Amino acid sequence: MLQTSDRTEVSNDRLGVGVAARLSRYLQVLTQSKKMGKDRISSQEIADYTNINATQIRRDLSTFGKFGKRGVGYNIDSLLGEIRKILRTQGQHNVALVGAGRLGQAIASSPIFAEHGINIAAVFDTDPEKVGREVGSMPVSDYRQLRDAVREKNIIVGVIAVPADNAQDVADELAGSGVKIIFNYSEALLDVPHDVQVHTSNPAVELLHALYFHLT
Amino acid sequence: MLQTSDRTEVSNDRLGVGVAARLSRYLQVLTQSKKMGKDRISSQEIADYTNINATQIRRDLSTFGKFGKRGVGYNIDSLLGEIRKILRTQGQHNVALVGAGRLGQAIASSPIFAEHGINIAAVFDTDPEKVGREVGSMPVSDYRQLRDAVREKNIIVGVIAVPADNAQDVADELAGSGVKIIFNYSEALLDVPHDVQVHTSNPAVELLHALYFHLT
DNA sequence: TAGATTGTTAATCGATTAACAATC
Protein backbone atom coordinates (compact mmCIF):
# COMPACT_ATOMS: atom_id res chain seq x y z
CA MET A 1 0.00 0.00 0.00
CA LEU A 2 2.77 2.38 0.89
CA GLN A 3 3.67 3.62 -2.53
CA THR A 4 0.88 2.13 -4.58
CA SER A 5 -1.13 4.81 -6.29
CA ASP A 6 -2.03 6.04 -9.71
CA ARG A 7 0.76 8.57 -9.60
CA THR A 8 3.71 8.17 -11.88
CA GLU A 9 6.35 7.08 -9.42
CA VAL A 10 9.88 6.35 -10.55
CA SER A 11 9.35 2.89 -9.13
CA ASN A 12 8.21 1.33 -5.89
CA ASP A 13 11.79 1.71 -4.75
CA ARG A 14 13.03 4.04 -2.13
CA LEU A 15 13.91 7.55 -3.19
CA GLY A 16 17.43 8.56 -4.11
CA VAL A 17 19.49 9.90 -1.23
CA GLY A 18 19.55 13.38 -2.72
CA VAL A 19 15.81 13.64 -3.26
CA ALA A 20 15.01 12.49 0.27
CA ALA A 21 17.47 14.97 1.73
CA ARG A 22 15.97 17.81 -0.27
CA LEU A 23 12.41 16.87 0.60
CA SER A 24 13.19 17.05 4.29
CA ARG A 25 14.62 20.51 3.82
CA TYR A 26 11.45 21.63 2.07
CA LEU A 27 9.58 20.30 5.07
CA GLN A 28 11.57 22.58 7.34
CA VAL A 29 10.90 25.66 5.22
CA LEU A 30 7.20 24.84 5.01
CA THR A 31 6.92 24.26 8.75
CA GLN A 32 8.56 27.59 9.51
CA SER A 33 6.67 29.52 6.85
CA LYS A 34 3.44 28.18 8.27
CA LYS A 35 4.45 29.34 11.73
CA MET A 36 5.07 32.77 10.24
CA GLY A 37 1.44 32.84 9.12
CA LYS A 38 1.93 32.20 5.42
CA ASP A 39 -0.41 29.86 3.62
CA ARG A 40 1.20 29.57 0.24
CA ILE A 41 4.73 29.64 -1.12
CA SER A 42 6.46 29.59 -4.51
CA SER A 43 9.32 27.37 -5.60
CA GLN A 44 11.42 30.53 -5.79
CA GLU A 45 10.79 31.36 -2.15
CA ILE A 46 11.77 27.85 -1.07
CA ALA A 47 14.86 28.24 -3.26
CA ASP A 48 15.84 31.46 -1.49
CA TYR A 49 15.79 29.78 1.90
CA THR A 50 17.42 26.50 0.95
CA ASN A 51 19.82 27.53 -1.81
CA ILE A 52 18.35 24.71 -3.86
CA ASN A 53 17.55 25.67 -7.44
CA ALA A 54 13.86 26.50 -7.98
CA THR A 55 13.62 24.27 -11.05
CA GLN A 56 15.04 21.42 -9.05
CA ILE A 57 12.39 21.95 -6.38
CA ARG A 58 9.54 21.93 -8.89
CA ARG A 59 11.00 18.87 -10.54
CA ASP A 60 11.38 17.03 -7.22
CA LEU A 61 7.78 17.73 -6.31
CA SER A 62 6.32 16.99 -9.73
CA THR A 63 7.76 13.46 -9.55
CA PHE A 64 5.04 12.72 -7.01
CA GLY A 65 2.11 14.67 -8.32
CA LYS A 66 0.88 18.12 -9.33
CA PHE A 67 0.85 19.86 -6.01
CA GLY A 68 1.10 23.46 -7.17
CA LYS A 69 -1.14 25.96 -8.94
CA ARG A 70 0.36 27.78 -11.91
CA GLY A 71 0.60 31.49 -11.32
CA VAL A 72 -0.01 30.97 -7.61
CA GLY A 73 2.42 28.57 -6.00
CA TYR A 74 2.00 25.77 -3.48
CA ASN A 75 -0.47 25.59 -0.62
CA ILE A 76 1.68 25.13 2.45
CA ASP A 77 -0.63 22.84 4.41
CA SER A 78 -1.31 20.52 1.55
CA LEU A 79 2.32 20.39 0.47
CA LEU A 80 3.37 19.61 4.05
CA GLY A 81 0.96 16.69 4.01
CA GLU A 82 2.18 15.41 0.66
CA ILE A 83 5.85 15.53 1.62
CA ARG A 84 5.16 13.83 4.94
CA LYS A 85 3.35 11.10 3.05
CA ILE A 86 6.28 10.68 0.67
CA LEU A 87 8.82 10.58 3.50
CA ARG A 88 6.49 8.48 5.67
CA THR A 89 7.21 10.66 8.66
CA GLN A 90 3.71 11.25 9.83
CA GLY A 91 3.88 9.33 13.07
CA GLN A 92 5.71 10.06 16.28
CA HIS A 93 9.30 8.95 16.53
CA ASN A 94 10.97 8.18 19.82
CA VAL A 95 14.61 9.01 20.39
CA ALA A 96 16.97 8.39 23.29
CA LEU A 97 19.28 11.19 24.35
CA VAL A 98 22.50 10.26 26.09
CA GLY A 99 24.18 13.03 28.07
CA ALA A 100 22.41 15.58 30.23
CA GLY A 101 25.16 18.19 30.24
CA ARG A 102 24.82 21.62 28.66
CA LEU A 103 24.49 20.26 25.15
CA GLY A 104 22.05 17.54 26.20
CA GLN A 105 19.96 20.08 28.06
CA ALA A 106 19.97 22.40 25.08
CA ILE A 107 18.81 19.59 22.79
CA ALA A 108 16.16 18.37 25.22
CA SER A 109 14.62 21.80 25.64
CA SER A 110 14.78 22.83 21.99
CA PRO A 111 11.48 22.87 20.11
CA ILE A 112 13.32 21.77 16.96
CA PHE A 113 12.57 18.07 17.38
CA ALA A 114 9.04 18.33 18.73
CA GLU A 115 8.08 20.50 15.79
CA HIS A 116 8.73 17.61 13.44
CA GLY A 117 7.02 14.92 15.48
CA ILE A 118 10.22 13.70 17.08
CA ASN A 119 9.83 12.85 20.73
CA ILE A 120 12.71 12.62 23.17
CA ALA A 121 11.49 9.56 25.01
CA ALA A 122 14.31 9.23 27.51
CA VAL A 123 17.43 11.07 28.69
CA PHE A 124 20.37 9.26 30.24
CA ASP A 125 23.44 10.25 32.19
CA THR A 126 26.01 8.48 34.33
CA ASP A 127 26.36 11.35 36.79
CA PRO A 128 24.33 10.54 39.97
CA GLU A 129 24.00 14.30 40.49
CA LYS A 130 22.01 14.58 37.27
CA VAL A 131 19.95 11.41 37.49
CA GLY A 132 16.44 12.24 38.63
CA ARG A 133 16.64 15.91 37.68
CA GLU A 134 14.34 17.29 35.03
CA VAL A 135 15.76 18.16 31.63
CA GLY A 136 13.36 19.54 29.05
CA SER A 137 10.39 18.18 31.02
CA MET A 138 11.90 14.66 31.16
CA PRO A 139 13.52 13.16 34.25
CA VAL A 140 17.10 12.03 33.63
CA SER A 141 17.48 8.24 33.91
CA ASP A 142 20.49 6.28 35.00
CA TYR A 143 22.67 5.34 32.05
CA ARG A 144 22.55 1.70 33.16
CA GLN A 145 18.85 1.61 32.29
CA LEU A 146 19.54 2.48 28.66
CA ARG A 147 19.30 -1.04 27.23
CA ASP A 148 16.00 -1.82 28.88
CA ALA A 149 14.46 1.53 27.98
CA VAL A 150 15.51 1.32 24.34
CA ARG A 151 13.95 -2.13 24.05
CA GLU A 152 10.78 -1.30 25.94
CA LYS A 153 10.08 1.89 24.04
CA ASN A 154 11.18 0.50 20.70
CA ILE A 155 13.66 3.31 20.18
CA ILE A 156 15.69 3.22 16.99
CA VAL A 157 17.36 6.64 17.19
CA GLY A 158 20.01 7.65 19.68
CA VAL A 159 21.57 11.08 20.17
CA ILE A 160 25.05 11.23 21.66
CA ALA A 161 25.73 14.41 23.63
CA VAL A 162 28.67 13.33 25.74
CA PRO A 163 32.38 14.25 25.59
CA ALA A 164 34.37 12.69 22.75
CA ASP A 165 36.21 10.34 25.12
CA ASN A 166 33.00 8.54 26.05
CA ALA A 167 31.29 8.69 22.69
CA GLN A 168 32.49 5.31 21.40
CA ASP A 169 31.30 3.52 24.56
CA VAL A 170 27.90 5.12 24.24
CA ALA A 171 27.75 4.21 20.56
CA ASP A 172 28.54 0.58 21.43
CA GLU A 173 25.84 0.57 24.09
CA LEU A 174 23.27 2.13 21.76
CA ALA A 175 24.07 -0.22 18.89
CA GLY A 176 24.00 -3.17 21.30
CA SER A 177 20.55 -2.14 22.47
CA GLY A 178 19.15 -2.15 18.97
CA VAL A 179 19.44 1.51 17.96
CA LYS A 180 19.90 1.87 14.19
CA ILE A 181 20.47 5.60 13.74
CA ILE A 182 22.97 7.54 15.82
CA PHE A 183 23.37 11.30 15.89
CA ASN A 184 26.83 12.06 17.13
CA TYR A 185 27.39 15.53 18.57
CA SER A 186 30.91 14.81 19.69
CA GLU A 187 33.92 15.24 17.46
CA ALA A 188 34.84 11.55 17.81
CA LEU A 189 34.82 9.13 14.89
CA LEU A 190 32.59 6.21 15.73
CA ASP A 191 32.93 2.57 14.73
CA VAL A 192 29.56 0.87 14.55
CA PRO A 193 28.07 -2.28 13.02
CA HIS A 194 27.19 -2.06 9.35
CA ASP A 195 23.46 -1.83 9.93
CA VAL A 196 23.78 1.31 12.05
CA GLN A 197 23.91 4.76 10.43
CA VAL A 198 26.01 7.47 12.08
CA HIS A 199 25.38 11.16 11.44
CA THR A 200 28.10 13.32 12.85
CA SER A 201 27.22 16.95 13.31
CA ASN A 202 30.22 19.08 12.69
CA PRO A 203 29.85 22.82 12.77
CA ALA A 204 33.60 23.31 12.45
CA VAL A 205 33.77 21.33 9.23
CA GLU A 206 30.89 23.27 7.76
CA LEU A 207 32.54 26.47 8.84
CA LEU A 208 35.82 25.67 7.10
CA HIS A 209 33.85 24.92 3.99
CA ALA A 210 31.90 28.17 4.23
CA LEU A 211 35.07 30.15 4.88
CA TYR A 212 36.68 28.75 1.77
CA PHE A 213 33.97 30.27 -0.37
CA HIS A 214 34.16 33.52 1.47
CA LEU A 215 37.90 33.80 1.09
CA THR A 216 37.98 33.13 -2.64
CA MET B 1 50.55 33.17 -5.61
CA LEU B 2 47.62 31.48 -3.98
CA GLN B 3 46.96 28.81 -6.55
CA THR B 4 49.96 29.26 -8.75
CA SER B 5 52.07 26.13 -8.87
CA ASP B 6 53.29 23.55 -11.28
CA ARG B 7 50.46 21.25 -10.27
CA THR B 8 47.76 20.46 -12.73
CA GLU B 9 44.93 22.49 -11.30
CA VAL B 10 41.55 22.52 -12.99
CA SER B 11 42.03 26.27 -13.26
CA ASN B 12 42.88 29.15 -11.00
CA ASP B 13 39.20 29.21 -10.11
CA ARG B 14 37.70 28.29 -6.81
CA LEU B 15 36.84 24.68 -6.18
CA GLY B 16 33.42 23.25 -6.88
CA VAL B 17 31.05 23.32 -3.92
CA GLY B 18 31.07 19.55 -3.67
CA VAL B 19 34.84 19.18 -3.68
CA ALA B 20 35.32 21.82 -0.99
CA ALA B 21 32.67 20.20 1.20
CA ARG B 22 34.29 16.81 0.87
CA LEU B 23 37.78 18.13 1.53
CA SER B 24 36.64 19.62 4.84
CA ARG B 25 35.19 16.27 5.83
CA TYR B 26 38.50 14.56 5.09
CA LEU B 27 40.10 17.16 7.33
CA GLN B 28 37.84 16.11 10.19
CA VAL B 29 38.65 12.42 9.77
CA LEU B 30 42.37 13.15 9.56
CA THR B 31 42.31 15.36 12.64
CA GLN B 32 40.53 12.70 14.68
CA SER B 33 42.63 9.83 13.36
CA LYS B 34 45.73 11.74 14.31
CA LYS B 35 44.38 12.23 17.81
CA MET B 36 43.84 8.49 18.00
CA GLY B 37 47.53 8.01 17.37
CA LYS B 38 47.43 6.90 13.75
CA ASP B 39 49.98 8.25 11.32
CA ARG B 40 48.70 6.94 8.03
CA ILE B 41 45.32 6.17 6.54
CA SER B 42 43.93 4.64 3.35
CA SER B 43 41.24 6.05 1.11
CA GLN B 44 39.08 3.09 2.18
CA GLU B 45 39.34 4.03 5.84
CA ILE B 46 38.33 7.61 5.09
CA ALA B 47 35.47 6.19 3.04
CA ASP B 48 34.24 4.10 5.98
CA TYR B 49 34.00 7.14 8.21
CA THR B 50 32.55 9.59 5.72
CA ASN B 51 30.39 7.36 3.52
CA ILE B 52 32.12 8.97 0.57
CA ASN B 53 33.26 6.51 -2.09
CA ALA B 54 36.96 5.62 -1.84
CA THR B 55 37.55 6.23 -5.55
CA GLN B 56 36.00 9.65 -5.20
CA ILE B 57 38.37 10.45 -2.35
CA ARG B 58 41.44 9.40 -4.31
CA ARG B 59 40.22 11.35 -7.27
CA ASP B 60 39.55 14.48 -5.21
CA LEU B 61 43.04 14.35 -3.77
CA SER B 62 44.83 13.51 -6.98
CA THR B 63 43.47 16.70 -8.57
CA PHE B 64 45.95 18.59 -6.41
CA GLY B 65 48.95 16.32 -6.38
CA LYS B 66 50.19 12.83 -5.59
CA PHE B 67 49.85 12.78 -1.85
CA GLY B 68 49.65 9.04 -1.26
CA LYS B 69 52.01 6.09 -1.50
CA ARG B 70 50.76 3.08 -3.43
CA GLY B 71 50.39 0.04 -1.25
CA VAL B 72 50.65 2.19 1.87
CA GLY B 73 48.11 4.98 1.95
CA TYR B 74 48.34 8.63 2.95
CA ASN B 75 50.53 10.13 5.63
CA ILE B 76 48.11 11.90 7.95
CA ASP B 77 50.26 14.87 8.86
CA SER B 78 51.27 15.66 5.34
CA LEU B 79 47.75 15.20 3.98
CA LEU B 80 46.38 17.48 6.70
CA GLY B 81 48.85 20.13 5.57
CA GLU B 82 47.99 19.72 1.91
CA ILE B 83 44.24 19.96 2.45
CA ARG B 84 44.64 22.98 4.71
CA LYS B 85 46.68 24.60 1.96
CA ILE B 86 44.00 23.84 -0.62
CA LEU B 87 41.21 25.14 1.60
CA ARG B 88 43.35 28.04 2.81
CA THR B 89 42.32 27.43 6.38
CA GLN B 90 45.67 27.50 7.98
CA GLY B 91 45.28 30.65 10.00
CA GLN B 92 43.13 31.43 12.98
CA HIS B 93 39.55 32.45 12.36
CA ASN B 94 37.60 34.59 14.77
CA VAL B 95 33.92 34.03 15.32
CA ALA B 96 31.30 35.85 17.39
CA LEU B 97 28.83 33.78 19.38
CA VAL B 98 25.48 35.34 20.20
CA GLY B 99 23.55 33.73 23.04
CA ALA B 100 25.07 32.49 26.30
CA GLY B 101 22.27 30.10 27.23
CA ARG B 102 22.66 26.35 27.43
CA LEU B 103 23.36 25.97 23.73
CA GLY B 104 25.75 28.92 23.64
CA GLN B 105 27.60 27.55 26.64
CA ALA B 106 27.82 24.13 25.06
CA ILE B 107 29.25 25.62 21.86
CA ALA B 108 31.70 27.86 23.70
CA SER B 109 33.10 25.03 25.77
CA SER B 110 33.25 22.46 23.00
CA PRO B 111 36.72 21.65 21.65
CA ILE B 112 35.21 21.15 18.20
CA PHE B 113 36.01 24.65 16.97
CA ALA B 114 39.39 25.11 18.60
CA GLU B 115 40.57 21.86 17.06
CA HIS B 116 40.20 23.35 13.62
CA GLY B 117 41.77 26.70 14.37
CA ILE B 118 38.48 28.45 14.91
CA ASN B 119 38.53 30.86 17.81
CA ILE B 120 35.45 32.13 19.58
CA ALA B 121 36.57 35.71 19.94
CA ALA B 122 33.52 37.09 21.75
CA VAL B 123 30.28 35.90 23.34
CA PHE B 124 27.24 38.16 23.60
CA ASP B 125 23.97 38.09 25.51
CA THR B 126 21.27 40.60 26.37
CA ASP B 127 20.63 39.15 29.82
CA PRO B 128 22.38 41.34 32.44
CA GLU B 129 22.58 38.25 34.64
CA LYS B 130 24.83 36.58 32.12
CA VAL B 131 26.95 39.55 31.06
CA GLY B 132 30.32 39.40 32.76
CA ARG B 133 30.14 35.71 33.58
CA GLU B 134 32.63 33.32 32.07
CA VAL B 135 31.50 30.98 29.33
CA GLY B 136 34.09 28.61 27.88
CA SER B 137 36.92 30.80 29.27
CA MET B 138 35.46 33.95 27.67
CA PRO B 139 33.61 36.65 29.57
CA VAL B 140 30.13 37.30 28.19
CA SER B 141 29.81 40.78 26.68
CA ASP B 142 26.76 42.98 26.47
CA TYR B 143 24.88 42.42 23.22
CA ARG B 144 24.99 46.18 22.57
CA GLN B 145 28.74 45.94 22.11
CA LEU B 146 28.37 43.51 19.22
CA ARG B 147 28.84 45.98 16.38
CA ASP B 148 32.00 47.51 17.81
CA ALA B 149 33.52 44.13 18.66
CA VAL B 150 32.82 42.66 15.24
CA ARG B 151 34.49 45.62 13.58
CA GLU B 152 37.44 45.82 15.91
CA LYS B 153 38.24 42.13 15.74
CA ASN B 154 37.50 41.82 12.04
CA ILE B 155 35.00 39.03 12.64
CA ILE B 156 33.29 37.61 9.58
CA VAL B 157 31.52 34.64 11.14
CA GLY B 158 28.61 34.82 13.58
CA VAL B 159 26.96 31.94 15.41
CA ILE B 160 23.34 32.41 16.48
CA ALA B 161 22.41 30.44 19.60
CA VAL B 162 19.31 32.32 20.70
CA PRO B 163 15.61 31.34 20.65
CA ALA B 164 13.94 31.41 17.25
CA ASP B 165 11.94 34.53 18.11
CA ASN B 166 15.08 36.62 18.41
CA ALA B 167 17.11 35.01 15.67
CA GLN B 168 16.10 37.40 12.88
CA ASP B 169 17.02 40.46 14.98
CA VAL B 170 20.40 38.97 15.74
CA ALA B 171 20.92 38.12 12.06
CA ASP B 172 20.14 41.74 11.12
CA GLU B 173 22.58 43.00 13.71
CA LEU B 174 25.31 40.61 12.61
CA ALA B 175 24.84 41.38 8.92
CA GLY B 176 24.74 45.10 9.72
CA SER B 177 28.07 44.79 11.54
CA GLY B 178 29.77 43.23 8.55
CA VAL B 179 29.50 39.53 9.30
CA LYS B 180 29.38 37.48 6.08
CA ILE B 181 28.77 33.93 7.33
CA ILE B 182 26.05 33.09 9.83
CA PHE B 183 25.55 29.75 11.56
CA ASN B 184 21.97 29.56 12.68
CA TYR B 185 21.22 27.12 15.48
CA SER B 186 17.62 28.20 15.82
CA GLU B 187 14.81 26.74 13.76
CA ALA B 188 13.94 30.16 12.31
CA LEU B 189 14.29 31.00 8.63
CA LEU B 190 16.51 34.03 8.26
CA ASP B 191 16.35 36.81 5.70
CA VAL B 192 19.75 38.32 5.05
CA PRO B 193 21.45 40.47 2.41
CA HIS B 194 22.67 38.59 -0.65
CA ASP B 195 26.32 38.75 0.31
CA VAL B 196 25.72 36.91 3.57
CA GLN B 197 25.66 33.10 3.71
CA VAL B 198 23.37 31.40 6.21
CA HIS B 199 23.98 27.83 7.37
CA THR B 200 21.09 26.48 9.36
CA SER B 201 21.84 23.49 11.48
CA ASN B 202 18.87 21.25 11.60
CA PRO B 203 19.12 17.95 13.41
CA ALA B 204 15.41 17.28 12.99
CA VAL B 205 15.59 17.59 9.23
CA GLU B 206 18.57 15.25 9.08
CA LEU B 207 16.74 12.86 11.34
CA LEU B 208 13.65 12.71 9.13
CA HIS B 209 15.91 12.00 6.21
CA ALA B 210 17.77 9.26 8.09
CA LEU B 211 14.51 7.73 9.27
CA TYR B 212 13.23 7.52 5.74
CA PHE B 213 16.10 5.25 4.78
CA HIS B 214 15.67 3.21 7.88
CA LEU B 215 11.97 2.69 7.32
CA THR B 216 12.29 1.60 3.70
C1' DT C 1 -6.83 40.09 -19.95
C1' DA C 2 -2.05 40.48 -17.97
C1' DG C 3 1.14 38.71 -14.80
C1' DA C 4 2.93 35.05 -12.34
C1' DT C 5 4.41 30.56 -11.57
C1' DT C 6 4.04 25.74 -12.40
C1' DG C 7 5.27 21.43 -14.89
C1' DT C 8 8.34 19.59 -18.27
C1' DT C 9 11.76 19.22 -21.83
C1' DA C 10 16.37 19.19 -23.41
C1' DA C 11 21.07 20.03 -22.91
C1' DT C 12 25.12 20.19 -19.77
C1' DC C 13 27.79 19.35 -16.03
C1' DG C 14 29.62 17.00 -12.08
C1' DA C 15 29.42 12.78 -9.12
C1' DT C 16 29.74 7.98 -8.86
C1' DT C 17 31.49 3.61 -9.72
C1' DA C 18 34.18 -0.39 -11.48
C1' DA C 19 38.24 -1.74 -13.08
C1' DC C 20 43.07 -2.05 -13.37
C1' DA C 21 47.88 -0.88 -14.35
C1' DA C 22 51.44 1.30 -11.69
C1' DT C 23 54.18 0.99 -7.79
C1' DC C 24 55.18 1.17 -2.89
Add this chain to the structure above:
DNA sequence: TAGATTGTTAATCGATTAACAATC
Protein backbone atom coordinates in the same frame (compact mmCIF):
# COMPACT_ATOMS: atom_id res chain seq x y z
C1' DT D 1 58.53 -11.34 -4.18
C1' DA D 2 53.55 -10.92 -2.79
C1' DG D 3 50.08 -8.00 -1.10
C1' DA D 4 48.12 -3.69 -0.77
C1' DT D 5 46.64 0.62 -2.27
C1' DT D 6 47.18 4.57 -5.15
C1' DG D 7 46.31 7.26 -9.43
C1' DT D 8 43.63 7.28 -13.53
C1' DT D 9 40.58 5.91 -17.22
C1' DA D 10 36.12 5.11 -19.06
C1' DA D 11 31.38 4.45 -18.69
C1' DT D 12 27.04 5.60 -16.23
C1' DC D 13 24.04 7.94 -13.54
C1' DG D 14 21.87 11.77 -11.25
C1' DA D 15 21.88 16.90 -10.46
C1' DT D 16 21.65 21.30 -12.40
C1' DT D 17 20.11 24.79 -15.28
C1' DA D 18 17.73 27.54 -18.91
C1' DA D 19 13.91 27.96 -21.35
C1' DC D 20 9.15 28.02 -22.24
C1' DA D 21 4.43 26.40 -23.08
C1' DA D 22 0.55 25.58 -20.11
C1' DT D 23 -2.52 27.57 -17.07
C1' DC D 24 -4.03 29.65 -12.77
